[in-house]
Amino acid sequence: MPDVINPASLAPPRGYSNGLLFPANGRVLFVAGQIGWDREGHFPSDELAAQFDLALANVLDVVREAGGAPEHVGRLTIYVTDKHEYIAAAKTIGASYRARMGKHYPAMALVQVAALLEDRAKVEIEATAVIP
Secondary structure (H helix, E strand, O other), rough: OOOEEEOOOOOOOOOOOOEEOOOOOOHHHEEEEOOOOOOOOOOOOOOOHHHHHHHHHHHHHHHHHHOHHHHHEEEEEEEOOHHHHHHHHOOHHHHHHHHHOOOOOOEEEEEEEEOOOOOOOOOEEEEEEEOO
């Protein structure tokens, strides 16, 4: 398990960690941006919260395929096309996050972008994990 680094000189983080320090004996996995579509490349929903849930599931599928688990994720970058829609869905997104990640909060950033490559995509999540 990594050490959580949250300096007292920073505002307390909410739903993320300022830093995670992993032991040096792991393998680093870079997970490409994953969107909320299924294995056939179809979007089951146009709702941001549902797409977030599936995008995070897709990220974790890559992590598990590499031999890891949610607690091995050190960083998530979340790209959304509408931060106001994200904020409005925050409770549902938070519940989905906790169902998949538990109480593990990696370093995270949320970035609003003009668009994503797939027109129907509302969220894309990329990750970095350290697999023991």
